[in-house]
Amino acid sequence: MNRYKCIIAYDGSDYSGYQVQPKKRTVQSQIEAILTKMHKGTSVKISASGRTDAGVHAKGQVIHFDSPLSLPEQKWEMALNSMLPEDISVLSVEKTAPDFHARFDANGKEYRYFLYQSPKRDPFQRKYAFHYPYPLSLEAMREASSYLLGTHDFSSFCSARTEVEDKVRTIETIEIIQEGESISFRFTGNGFLYNMVRILVGTLVEIGSGKRHPEEIVEILEKKDRRYAGKTAPGQGLYLWKVFY
Amino acid sequence: MNRYKCIIAYDGSDYSGYQVQPKKRTVQSQIEAILTKMHKGTSVKISASGRTDAGVHAKGQVIHFDSPLSLPEQKWEMALNSMLPEDISVLSVEKTAPDFHARFDANGKEYRYFLYQSPKRDPFQRKYAFHYPYPLSLEAMREASSYLLGTHDFSSFCSARTEVEDKVRTIETIEIIQEGESISFRFTGNGFLYNMVRILVGTLVEIGSGKRHPEEIVEILEKKDRRYAGKTAPGQGLYLWKVFY
Numbered sequence: 001m002n003r004y005k006c007i008i009a010y011d012g013s014d015y016s017g018y019q020v021q022p023k024k025r026t027v028q029s030q031i032e033a034i035l036t037k038m039h040k041g042t043s044v045k046i047s048a049s050g051r052t053d054a055g056v057h058a059k060g061q062v063i064h065f066d067s068p069l070s071l072p073e074q075k076w077e078m079a080l081n082s083m084l085p086e087d088i089s090v091l092s093v094e095k096t097a098p099d100f101h102a103r104f105d106a107n108g109k110e111y112r113y114f115l116y117q118s119p120k121r122d123p124f125q126r127k128y129a130f131h132y133p134y135p136l137s138l139e140a141m142r143e144a145s146s147y148l149l150g151t152h153d154f155s156s157f158c159s160a161r162t163e164v165e166d167k168v169r170t171i172e173t174i175e176i177i178q179e180g181e182s183i184s185f186r187f188t189g190n191g192f193l194y195n196m197v198r199i200l201v202g203t204l205v206e207i208g209s210g211k212r213h214p215e216e217i218v219e220i221l222e223k224k225d226r227r228y229a230g231k232t233a234p235g236q237g238l239y240l241w242k243v244f245y
Numbered sequence: 246m247n248r249y250k251c252i253i254a255y256d257g258s259d260y261s262g263y264q265v266q267p268k269k270r271t272v273q274s275q276i277e278a279i280l281t282k283m284h285k286g287t288s289v290k291i292s293a294s295g296r297t298d299a300g301v302h303a304k305g306q307v308i309h310f311d312s313p314l315s316l317p318e319q320k321w322e323m324a325l326n327s328m329l330p331e332d333i334s335v336l337s338v339e340k341t342a343p344d345f346h347a348r349f350d351a352n353g354k355e356y357r358y359f360l361y362q363s364p365k366r367d368p369f370q371r372k373y374a375f376h377y378p379y380p381l382s383l384e385a386m387r388e389a390s391s392y393l394l395g396t397h398d399f400s401s402f403c404s405a406r407t408e409v410e411d412k413v414r415t416i417e418t419i420e421i422i423q424e425g426e427s428i429s430f431r432f433t434g435n436g437f438l439y440n441m442v443r444i445l446v447g448t449l450v451e452i453g454s455g456k457r458h459p460e461e462i463v464e465i466l467e468k469k470d471r472r473y474a475g476k477t478a479p480g481q482g483l484y485l486w487k488v489f490y
Contacts, residue, residue, distance in 0.1 A: 011368040057369070081366060089366040121326060121334040123256040124302070124373070 001066045004076065005096040008061050011087040013127040013236070018052045018061070027052075027061075027088060034083045035065060049106045049243040053195075055235035057128070059112075060091070060242040064102045070095075108172070108244035111197045113185040113237050115205070122181075129182070130201075130237035136183065136208035138176055144207045145174040147217035148200065155224035157200055158193035159232070167193055167224075176204075186241075195232055203230030246311045249321065250341040253306050256332040258372040258481070263297045263306070272297075272306075272333060279328045280310060294351045294488040298440075300480035302373070304357075305336070305487040309347045315340075353417070353489035356442045358430040359482050360450070367426075374427070375446075375482035381428065381453035383421055389452045390419040392462035393445065400469035402445055403438035404477070412438055412469075421449075431486075440477055448475030 008031075016024035020032070028046060035044035046065045052058055071079070076093040084090065114129040116122060117136055125131065151170040158167055171189040185201050203220065206212045212230070220228045253276075261269035265277070273291060280289035291310045297303055316324070321338040329335065359374040361367060362381055370376065396415040403412055416434040430446050448465065451457045457475070465473045 009368055011371075086366065086371045087368045089368045091365055120336055121331065123254055123332045123334045126256075126331045128369070 001068055001098070002070050003064055003066050003096050003098050003100055005062060005064050005094045005100055005102065006076075006080075007091045008058065008063060009089045009091055010058050010061065011127075012052060012055050012057045014087060015054065017054045017056070018048060018050075018058075027058075030085060030088060031063070031080075034080060035067075037083070038079065039067065039069070047102050049102045049109070050240075052238075052240055053235050055127070056238045056240070057236075058240040060110075061240050062102045062106070062243040062245075064096065064100055102243075105245050106191075106243050108188060108190050109192060109240065110186065110188045110242040110244075111192060112187075112239045112241045113197060113201045113233065114239070115183045115185070115201070115233075115237055116181045117183055118181040127236050130234050132205060134209055136205065137210065138178060138183070138208070140210070140214050141176050141204045141208040144204055144214035144217050145176065147214070147221070148174060152221050153224055154193055154196055154221070156220045156226055156229045157196050157203070158226065159195035159199070160226050162194040164193060169193065169196070188244075198233045198235065198238060199226075199229050199231075201233040201237070205233065206230040246313055246343070247315050248309055248311050248341050248343050248345055250307060250309050250339045250345055250347065251321075251325075252336040253303065253308060254334045254336055255303050255306070256372075257297060257300050257302045259332060260299065262299045262301070263293060263303075272303075275330060275333060276308070276325075279325060280312075282328070283324065284312065284314070292347050294347045294354070295485075297483075297485055298480050300372070301483045301485070302481075303485040305355075306485050307347045307351070307488040307490075309341065309345055347488075350490050351436075351488050353433060353435050354437060354485065355431065355433045355487040355489075356437060357432075357484045357486045358442060358446045358478065359484070360428045360430070360446070360478075361426050362428055363426040372481050375479050377450060379454055381450065382455065383423055383428070383453070385455070385459050386421050386449045386453040389449055389459035389462050390421065392459070392466070393419060397466050398469055399438055399441055399466070401465045401471055401474045402441050402448070403471065404440035404444070405471050407439040409438060414438065414441070433489075442483060443478045443480065444471075444474050444476075446478040446482070450478065451475040 010027050018027045020028045046063045049062045073093045077090050080090045115132050116125050116129045117132050119133050153168050155167045169191050173188045175186040177184045255272050263272045265274045291308045294307045318338045322335050325335045360377050361370050361374045362377050364378050398413050400412040414436050418433045420431040422429045
């Protein structure tokens with residue numbers, strides 16, 4: 001058996017998320033179907049660094065799988081890309097150590113969230129960014145970000161539907177970058193809870209709009225209760241950008 | 246009756262082009278249905294600066310229509326945008342002269358064509374640019390462009406399916422701009438024939454790839470025969486960018 005590590009990108013618009021669900025079009029089921037076909041019907045399962053939700057995109061998701069085939073890396077990449085639908089692309093394939101694990105070996109991730117701040121709707125952004133028509137204070141959002149950096153219990157910024165018990169995570173960096181009407185939020189950290197980036201962005205936007213003060217972040221963190229944070233920002237603005245090993 | 250001029254943008258991905266066709270989803274039929282609803286069932290027809298094909302986009306298409314309603318311009322814009330699907334956006338509404346005509350008064354247009362030149366597929370570009378995986382010489386394409394500038398009979402760069410008789414047009418400018426893996430072709434001129442921009446780009450790409458010499462443009466123009474030009478580049482890379490009056 002050989003273990004392969006792949007970096008993949010996908011447009012999540014037409015998927016019910018990453019993970020296999022009965023009767024739904026998911027990224028995992030598309031890739032597993034192609035691999036199973038390449039293995040003449042023998043089922044091949046893949047493992048990812050983590051799930052992404054419906055409509056969420058990936059520029060650098062990482063998966064691994066095992067195969068008795070020992071094709072050169074270039075050949076794997078070409079074969080997979082020739083069979084995958086156009087909204088998934090394999091960016092690289094690498095033969096890796098037999099004990100490499102896309103999820104358990106990940107020691108950090110970068111997520112980016114794109115918002116376009118304009119009174120006009122842009123039909124080209126509707127699936128790729130969150131449309132926010134009102135003014136936003138970058139200064140207020142950057143001040144709020146400073147309270148989020150470092151190691152905290154992020155229970156307030158985690159969907160109540162999660163099963164994870166330990167909600168302590170470390171956010172290394174938060175950058176908020178404006179380019180014309182586009183505002184991108186870039187988060188790196190050792191791990192992110194379910195819906196965490198979307199709730200962080202939703203809360204930062206409420207601060208940027210003036211509805212809340214930047215210092216409220218301190219209180220929200222202390223409460224350890226989802227109800228104190230802001231709304232969950234929509235999925236189509238979110239990109240799993242990079243996984244660190 | 247009031248005549249209104251609107252600038253609209255649309256993502257053409259999910260449309261069978263601009264113009265009404267039986268049982269097809271088209272941009273014109275979407276807008277006319279909304280206007281007819283606003284006029285309590287009285288049919289309202291719109292006229293555009295010109296058609297766009299299936300999958301072709303618009304950043305600045307212009308249409309006009311007549312209405313007995315005299316809403317303020319802002320109200321028209323809000324009402325239309327609230328009812329239109331998310332892949333069409335009304336950028337502006339202006340009350341105009343009763344004899345203004347979106348098509349006959351246009352005295353120039355700008356089209357842009359986007360290509361991404363990369364060995365890797367990009368799932369985010371598949372509906373918005375033409376993927377070309379091989380190297381291209383910008384120098385050769387720019388030299389070829391210089392032979393296209395000015396007033397010529399563009400019969401060789403026009404779909405054989407056209408009904409237009411006079412195929413003389415003037416191209417004012419052609420700019421070819423590379424930004425990272427993206428190459429944009431920007432054309433301005435007094436008018437463009439059916440499929441003209443896509444055939445121009447298809448031919449320029451054949452020149453950029455080294456399959457043809459830049460000077461062949463002169464011969465292709467002289468032949469006045471579609472068969473001498475290059476392939477028609479795919480529709481998803483094309484944007485009607487601006488209409489001049």
